[in-house]
Amino acid sequence: MIKFKIKKGDTVKVISGKDKGKTGKVLSVLPKAARLVVENINLHTKFEKSRQAGQPGKKVVFPAGLPISKVMLVDSNSGQTTRVGYKYLENGNKQRVAKASGKAV
Numbered sequence: 001m002i003k004f005k006i007k008k009g010d011t012v013k014v015i016s017g018k019d020k021g022k023t024g025k026v027l028s029v030l031p032k033a034a035r036l037v038v039e040n041i042n043l044h045t046k047f048e049k050s051r052q053a054g055q056p057g058k059k060v061v062f063p064a065g066l067p068i069s070k071v072m073l074v075d076s077n078s079g080q081t082t083r084v085g086y087k088y089l090e091n092g093n094k095q096r097v098a099k100a101s102g103k104a105v
Contacts, residue, residue, distance in 0.1 A: 002031050004068060005084035005096065010105075012071040013081050014041060019066075023074060027063065035065035042066045077103050 004014060005025060013023045026037040044064040050057045072081040075098040082100040089095055096105040 003033060004029060006033060006036065006068065006071065010068075011074040011076070012038060013074050014038075014066070014070055015072050015081070016070050017066075018093070029064055029068075033065060036068050037065055038069060038071065039063060039064050048091050064096055073098070073105065074105060075101055075103075077101055 001073045006029065008026050008029055010026045011023060012026055016022050019041045022040045022041050026036050027039050028037045030036070040063065042064050043061055046062065048058045048060055074080070074082055075082045076099050077098070080100060082098040084105060085097050085099050087095050087097045097103065098105050
């Protein structure tokens, strides 16, 4: 299984594709598929049949998975996109660090 530097709840910016430039919050991470689900980005439409006779069907819009390579983390301190590194603290804990600012994410 692949470990990603972007986690659920992070804010990311799309750097390529039809939604380039948009930002959103990560709803879920799909490590086996190397994809992320980001709110209001890569929206797909699904039409569902009605379950009861005489009722109209539904149009369901939902965010689909987006390749993790198409997004970059937005630094919470500066608001700019950044790569992510790791730093070990004195107590031995591992902490994510923004490469651009050097501050904790």
